[in-house]
Amino acid sequence: MVEHRKPIPVSEAVQKVIQQARMMGTETVPLERSYNRILAEPVIAGHPVPPFDRSPYDGFAIISAQSEGASGDRRIRFDIVDHIGAGEVSGKTLSGRQAVRIMTGAPLPEGADAVVMFEQAAEAEGSFTIRKPFAPLENVSLEGEDVKAGEEVIPRGSLIHPGTIALLATFGYAEVQVAKQPVVGILSTGTELLDVSEPLVPGKIRNSNGPMISAQLARMGIASKTYGMSVDNLDESFGIVKKAAAETDCLITTGGVSVGDFDFLPAIYERLGAEVLFNKVAMRPGSVTTVAVADGKYLFGLSGNPSACFTGFELFVRPALLRMMGADKLFLPHTTALLSEDFAKANPFTRFIRAVYDGHSIKPAGFNKSNAVASIAKGNALIVLPGGSRGFTSGDRVDVLLLGVEEGSAEWKI
Ligand SMILES: Nc1nc2c(c(=O)[nH]1)N[C@H]1C(S)=C(S)[C@@H](COP(=O)(O)OP(=O)(O)OC[C@H]3O[C@@H](n4cnc5c(N)ncnc54)[C@H](O)[C@@H]3O)O[C@H]1N2
Ligand code: MOO
């Protein structure tokens, strides 16, 4: 008798998974190795930015009050008493109609409170004239205008991206406290599987899920440990899963989770004494996605079908791993877009369609069954159609989850 599984809603499945996350702890890494890691400490401004009042232009620093009354008919003349570039500090204190020739980024000299851009001055030998008055602080970049001293600029839990790196460098974080990364194992199950370098023979296919998942992890900055491929044999697969689970923080298997005679993952979970969180989700593809926990470690049983496997990773594995690292934005970014093609099929379950999104409209990336592989390669987003719906037509607004975006969303919007 075939086992009857009760599907649970996608949002409930996602919640069940992330609730089980075991925190990874923290470590210190050099700044240059911190890209794509999760901050385990907030970024605190150790000083104001900019750290001093400075010139945002190449020009002349003046005392603004001395420019009062200047006009085209009544030009006012200033004498140049010093010349500084960025990195230099003028020793002069301005008085009267004195000016310092100053370059972008150089600190304003004592007494100065405005900058005349070169374009606003008519130069002569050792002096220049202006034809308009300057207001106090005109053309001045003020100390602390960007960041105030002591401010918490970026909270812990944020992803470190190039902008974060710039900020960390600004405040002298030569080393950064980040979350430790989980060691993630990948095992592709299936007697039919060949290695990528093997020639095709009847009945066999090459293992595409293993390399794909490894790349999905790499996109998150997480290295993987591959356990290769296992044939569909209960004892043999059990042995590898047991060993891999012991050696990793999280094990991802693909294939063997459905109700087939050679689908052994359910039996393996039972033998391991793992708690199965769910084994059927009201989604397509990926309805057979199974997530179990043993000794506090995740066992992700992703479907063997490539599109189902891909979707299962993005919806469940990704947020779970991010949660383990204390990240605050766990989910794929959500937007809506206009369908540019009809999609007449019924959607008994929530449907995730590999799709091409151009920032405005979206359309399925070709053949879109659970066993499709080409549409994963062609797509850059997922269309999400609600369960119990049908008959979407070109021009309809649909939910979209974006793929491959560095930092996700803090909220689950589907
Ligand atoms: N009677 C039923 N049959 C099936 C059901 C069901 O509910 N009742 N569910 C179907 C659905 S939905 C899916 S999805 C698949 C899931 O199957 P499994 O997760 O058990 O995966 P396998 O049976 O091992 O393989 C399915 C398919 O994927 C190919 N595959 C497997 N591994 C890889 C890999 N590493 N790289 C590329 N392709 C792979 C495999 O050859 C099969 O074609 O079950 C349905 N059946
Ligand atoms: O789990 Mo299957 O991928 O729903 O099609």
Ligand SMILES: [Mg+2]
């Ligand atoms: Mg199967």
